[in-house]
Amino acid sequence: ASARAAEICRLAPVIPVLVIDDLAHARPLAEALVAGGLPVLEVTLRTPVALDAIRAMAAVPGGVVGAGTLLTPEDVAAAKEAGAQFGVSPGATDRLLDAAEARGLPMLPGAATASEVMTLLERGYTTQKFFPAEAVGGAPALRSLASPLPQVSFCPTGGITLANAPTYLSLPNTLCVGGSWVAPKDRMQAGDWAAIETLAREAASLPR
Ligand code: 3PG
Numbered sequence: 001a002s003a004r005a006a007e008i009c010r011l012a013p014v015i016p017v018l019v020i021d022d023l024a025h026a027r028p029l030a031e032a033l034v035a036g037g038l039p040v041l042e043v044t045l046r047t048p049v050a051l052d053a054i055r056a057m058a059a060v061p062g063g064v065v066g067a068g069t070l071l072t073p074e075d076v077a078a079a080k081e082a083g084a085q086f087g088v089s090p091g092a093t094d095r096l097l098d099a100a101e102a103r104g105l106p107m108l109p110g111a112a113t114a115s116e117v118m119t120l121l122e123r124g125y126t127t128q129k130f131f132p133a134e135a136v137g138g139a140p141a142l143r144s145l146a147s148p149l150p151q152v153s154f155c156p157t158g159g160i161t162l163a164n165a166p167t168y169l170s171l172p173n174t175l176c177v178g179g180s181w182v183a184p185k186d187r188m189q190a191g192d193w194a195a196i197e198t199l200a201r202e203a204a205s206l207p208r
Pocket residue numbers: 017131157158159160178179180181
């Protein structure tokens with residue numbers, strides 16, 4: 001269930017987690033992030049324009065646009081219809097995963113504990129989101145999962161910054177990290193796409 005999700009996670013060290021309030025920001029934001037070297041974009045379904053933003057961003061050459069904060073089968077259907085190429089969820093339920101599998105939407109489902117990781121692994125998810133990464137113990141907690149569960153790889157998300165990302169990216173069970181720091185709200189509101197491109201370039205050059 002995870003082959004495409006793993007491929008996507010290997011495209012860049014960082015997946016920007018995007019909260020888009022203004023539809024007009026979608027295209028220039030995607031262009032800036034892709035130009036800066038971050039092709040994989042997660043648009044969270046937390047704002048009224050999120051689905052239209054996915055539609056607009058999916059047209060940007062070089063981008064791989066997914067939908068985040070998927071909670072329900074209805075979210076999966078809407079994300080797929082908007083053109084999302086993958087989905088991300090903070091946790092996982094059977095209803096959510098059933099819907100994603102039925103619609104062929106590759107998923108990066110969230111887990112925070114060994115039991116949650118094992119439950120996803122039983123369904124074949126060998127690539128998972130580790131969430132909320134910093135709050136549940138950070139890189140030491142994630143590193144600890146590698147010993148008993150070496151077959152599972154992660155995209156940790158939640159509280160990750162340019163400063164703490166390298167520690168995660170050095171772990172054997174981390175493919176990439178997710179974070180909102182590359183698209184700060186104030187830079188988006190100012191239309192400062194050059195600043196966001198610079199943040200993307202810094203993030204894209206993080207070693208793995
Ligand atoms: C989220 O769900 O908002 C992501 O985990 C991003 O978290 P961050 O804002 O701490 O990077």
